[in-house]
Every structure is written in structure tokens, then in C-alpha cells.
Amino acid sequence: MEVEQGPTFDSLGLSAGVLEAVKALGYETPSAIQAATIPTLLQGRDVVGLAQTGTGKTAAFALPVLSNLDVYQNAPQALVLAPTRELALQVCEAFERYASNLDGVRILPVYGGQGYGPQLTALRRGVHVVVGTPGRIMDHLEKGTLDLSQLRFLVLDEADEMLNMGFAEDVETILADTPEDKQVALFSATMPAQIRRLSKKYLRDAEEISVKAKTQTAANITQRYLMVSYPQKVDALTRILEVENFEGMIVFTRTKSETESLAEKLRARGFAATAINGDIAQVQREKTVNQLKDGSLDILVATDVAARGLDVERISHVVNYDLPTDVEAYVHRIGRTGRAGRTGDAISFVTPRERWLLRAIEKHTKAQPVQMQLPSVDEVNATRLSRFDDGITAALQEGEKIEFFRDVVRHYVEEHDVPEVDVAAALAAVLHGEEPLLLEPEPEKPAYEERRGRRDDRGERGSGERRETSRSRGNGQPLATYKIQVGKRHRVEPRQIVGAIANEGGLRRADFGNISIRNDFSLVELPADLAPETWKALESTRISGKLIELSEDSGGGPVRRSGGRFDRSQGSRRGAPEAGDRPRKPRQKRKFD
DSSP: BBBBOOOGGGTTOHHHHHHHHHTTTTTSSSSHHHHHHHHHHHOOOOEEEEETTTSHHHHHHHHHHHOOOOOOOOOOOOEESSSSSSHHHHHHHHHHHHTTSSOOOOOEEEOOOOHHHHHHHHHHHHSSSEEEHHHHHHHHHHTTOOTTOOOOOEETTTTHHHHTTHHHHHHHHHHHHEEEEOOOEEEEOOOHHHHHHEEEEEEEEEEEEEEOOOOOTTTTTEEEEEEGGGGGGGHHHHHHHHHSSSEEEEEOOSHHEEEEEEEHHHHHHHHHHEEOTTSSOOOHHHHHHHHHHHOOOEEEEETTTTTTTTTOOEEEEEEESSSSOOHHHHHHTTTHHHHHGGGGGEEEEOOOGGGHHHHHHHHHHHHOEEOOOOOOOOHHHHHHHHHHHHHHHHHTHHHHHHHHHHHHHHHHHHHTTTTTHHHHHHHHHHHHHHSSOOOOOOOOOOHHHHHHHHHHHTTTTOOSSOOOOBBBBBTTOOOEEEEEEOOGGGTTTTHHHHHHHHHTTOOOGGOOOOOOEEESSSEEETTTTHHHHHHHHHHHHHHEEEEOOOOOOSSSSOOOSSSSBGGGGGGGGOOOTTTTTSSSOOOOOOOOO
């Protein structure tokens, strides 16, 4: 069925505690997917939701799950599978916000790259909702540390993306290892044949709900993005603030604590910035907004909720310091600029692991944000000198005040026999303080061979000598060959290898070269200079339940290529398990109602 608009949250049948949390967050009317899905799930029906990223589907499944939790049952009652750790964390944070008025509800994120210790401790203590990536969920199932025997609700979020990343068999194994009477909600942006087959096999009499997101952005807003790692964000924002010609600006972060810390860092760098979030009292909020309007405040660091309804014509720029996972939130954010027919600028910081979010925004807003480069040291220094000149020009126009200081300087020159230009330079130095006026040139990065030599001298990469490769990606990035301990007999395919290593190691698909699948192992071409954090993250990565044990390949011949990007002739297609492949114990049926 097609749904365009829904009723109020009060009429959907949510529990009192959940409804109270929703209202406290400032939500007034449900989105189309929420209006259609929430009552259906509360009735106990399975759901297939065809909805783009950004239509509000997290609340569509989280709110009914929370409304039906039994807090006295410590075994997991709900499992949410997400394709990436970033999405898993976002879903977990959403659950926590919606459960803020529910006593005793425990929600656990489970994903690769995080230590097992905290996860095992939480699971032993008991959790109600588990949100995780398929690979790490499979690890816990294999170890026997995750009990899904009392599961009542299972959600597949971004199912098409999950299957595209090679998690098809893991997802089916998890589905087959859960109670038959569980309630299932499957959300996908598209409905390819594989998703259709999955829904027919594992969902019972599912209602299909389709919505279309209204995600058009204004034509008078210039949209740009900057590829940046998380630790570089503050410095990147500082350079942008120095170079961009802006009047007022809103900088959006994901959390309330981040608004406070970022605003403090900006003030320390000399910018007029303050934070606004859900904890700010209404009186203070109004005072802050008025300061932004009258120009006594230039930068507002805000969360989505705090910026709702904010309409200040002076806002010329919006910066997505943290990229939202909700496309509608992106549209609402950048809509804070370009008001009253004026033009506006929107700049988004995108980390390498958030490329999929950028693609979703481009696809569903029908806009193409332009990639920008980090302002260089020369550009920042040119801007600083220009502003210094402007300050002198403005001061020279202050008549009587300048005349007084002319007499002071003239007296000093006559008494000390010092050139006037030297006195002016000394006064400028005193006024500017200890902070240098100009940025220092950036140090040159050592060549790749030099960096590798240093690392080899320290012995950081283990005992195997790296096999040299002359291959490189199109951007000139050198590649080396690595070995992983999964192969044909483990029934792996190249897409599974790419999905697991990219997701757990924070790599992009463009970072992969050739892949050759042998009987007991596989050879994979990856960036020759893998970061230490990538090695650490991949230590616990599994494919088909087996540790990959990534190591540098010290021999074994070159990776063969056969026309395509990967040598598929070396691998066999992994078949999906049939219902009887994995025996399951009979379980007492439970209803999610």
C-alpha cells in the first residue's frame, strides 16, 4: 500500500513511556513509514518496508519493540541486524533515546572492531535489545555467548545493503537459528529478487509497506562535502571558518555532549560560538537565538532536535560536522540556510566509512554535492593577512582616536630614534599576542618507501617479508598482496571478502585490487600501507565463522586476473542453506503482541 501522511503519535497505540519520550524529543507527527508500520507491528504482523534511508524507519521499528518489551526477561527479546558498525551505533543510540523513560531497559551494540570483553559482560548481565552487524552476531552464536532462544522480534535494517556486502549466508543462518514464531521486520530501499526470496522464506503473511521520501533540497543552496578523518574534523572546521566568507553559521553534531565540547574548542580558537541542545533551557535558547540574529554570536553548534523551527535569515552557512544517517534530517538541516530567497551554503564532513551515507543523500535528494578540498596553509594565511589589512583600514578611519596615538608614536620616534614602521610592527606584535599571525607550512610527508622502511626496521608487521608488488590503484595508491585463511572449502566468494574486510577494517571498496580464492586460503590485494588500527580491527574479523588471520603474503605467486575485477574462477558460489541444513531445537511459541 502507498502511504503519504499519517496521524499523530498519540493515536498509534504506543506505550505511555515510549510516547512520553517521543514527545520530549520534539516529534509531533509520524512520518509516512512510521504511521503505516507502527500499528501493523503492534498488531503482531510481519512487515516488509520499502523505504529509502532518511524516511524515519528506525523509529518505525524501535518504538513498537520498546512498547512491548518485558523488562523482567533478561534474555534478548529483540535483535536488529545492520550492515555497518556506524549504522548499528546509530540505531542503538536511537533506541536509547526512545527508551529514556523506561526503567531497566538495556540495549547492547555488537559489532566488529570492539573488544569482546564489554560485550560478554553485558550479555551475561542480561540485555533486552541487541543491535549488531551480522559478522559479530555470528561470532557470538558460534561461541555460544548469545542466546536467541527467547527472541520475539527481529529487524533487518538496510537489507539490500547487507546482502550487497556479502552477508547473505550469515543473515540466513541467523534467521534460521531463531524461534519460528518471532516477528520479523525487513526494511530495504529496493526489492531485488534476493530480498523477495528472503522475505517469502522467513516472513509469515508479511504486509508490504512502501513510502516515498520527500527529500528535495532547495536549488539556492550550494552543497559541498569534504572527505576527512574524524580526528581531523576540528582543524578542518577551523580552516573553513577562516577562509569562508560567512555571516551566521549552524554546525550540526550528532550528540548533545559534542555540541558543548566543539563550541568550547571553537571559542578557544577565537570564534564567537555557543552550543544549543535539548538540555538548554528555553530562556537561554531564546537569548542565544537573539544573539545569532543581532550578530553578537556567529556560530551555533546544535543537535537536530535543538535546531527544529530555527529561522534566522542571517544564517549563510550550515556545516554537517557529523553527517546525519537520516536523509530527511539532512534536508531539514541545510534548509536552515538560504531563507527568504537568499542563497546559502551547506558543507558536510564525510569520513571514509560514511561514503554510503553520502551516496544515499545524493540518490534520494537528486542533488550532487561537490567535493571540496581542505583550505591550504597559503589560503588561510592570505585570509589572515587580508583581515589584518582590513583592521588597519578601519582603525585609520577613527579620527580623534587615531590623532591621539599619532602623537604618542611621534613622541616615541623622536625620543628613541626608531623608524615609524618598526614602532607600528611592535604595536601589532603586542596587540596580536603570543599566537602567530600565520600558519606554519605543513611538513612534507615521507615517501611511501621511506615510511615502509621505518616500519620494517621496527618490526611492526610480524615475521613475514612482504612480497613486493608494482600494482597500484588508479589514484596511485600502492597495493600489496595479503593472505587470509579462508578459501574454497569455506565456500567464500569475493564479495564476502570485500564486505567483511571493508566493514571491519574501515576500508573502501576502491581500496581492493585482485582477489584469488584458493582451496584453504585466499590472496587479496589491499593498500600496501595498512594503518595500525586497520590491522587491529581485522584481528577479530571472521568470514563464514572463521577468523581470517590476515597476514602479509611472502610468496605464492601473483594474484591472477581473468577479465573482471576479481578472479571468480578460483572460487565457488556459496549456496544458501536450506531450512534443514542447520538443525534447530523445538521451542515454545511466543507472540509479540
